Amino acid sequence: MKNKMITVLKKISTNKKAVIAIKSASAAALAAIVAVSYSTGAFAAAADMSGVVSPIVSFLNGLLTPLLALVGAGGALFCVMLGVKYATAEEPQEREKRKQSLKTAIIGYLLIFILVVALRLSIGPMTTWMQNSVKGATTAPTSAATTESN
Numbered sequence: 001m002k003n004k005m006i007t008v009l010k011k012i013s014t015n016k017k018a019v020i021a022i023k024s025a026s027a028a029a030l031a032a033i034v035a036v037s038y039s040t041g042a043f044a045a046a047a048d049m050s051g052v053v054s055p056i057v058s059f060l061n062g063l064l065t066p067l068l069a070l071v072g073a074g075g076a077l078f079c080v081m082l083g084v085k086y087a088t089a090e091e092p093q094e095r096e097k098r099k100q101s102l103k104t105a106i107i108g109y110l111l112i113f114i115l116v117v118a119l120r121l122s123i124g125p126m127t128t129w130m131q132n133s134v135k136g137a138t139t140a141p142t143s144a145a146t147t148e149s150n
Contacts, residue, residue, distance in 0.1 A: 057127055064120045071116060075109035 082102040089095040 053127060053130060057123055060119070060123055064116060068113075068116055068120075071109075071112055075105075075113065079105055079109060 079102065082098065082105050086095065086098040086102050089098050
């Protein structure tokens with residue numbers, strides 16, 4: 001049994017994809033353990049997150065407007081350049097290749113734009129959710145203690 005396990009481990013360790021998958025799974029498991037351990041009421045009751053949240057939110061709000069303008073201008077310029085290359089392509093194989101790159105660029109541009117807009121729209125609800133969860137965690141242990149004592 002021990003020899004079989006050693007053989008399997010040797011095979012896994014030589015496979016780069018398996019090693020990356022194991023490292024990713026280990027990091028995810030560690031992150032989950034840390035998140036669960038720090039999400040207890042004792043940690044939330046001791047932490048005032050407003051000092052941490054306000055600079056991050058103000059930084060993101062200040063960064064998102066120029067980022068939207070930059071993504072819009074850069075994406076439009078890049079798509080126009082690819083459109084010109086597509087229009088000037090002479091061979092059918094080259095034309096198809098440039099058409100596919102134009103499609104990919106447009107999809108990527110739209111995804112980046114949608115994600116930036118989603119980030120902008122989600123800042124407020126995430127801040128409210130975080131503040132409510134901290135308030136709920138700070139009041140939960142005290143209300144439970146008074147209920148038990150009565």
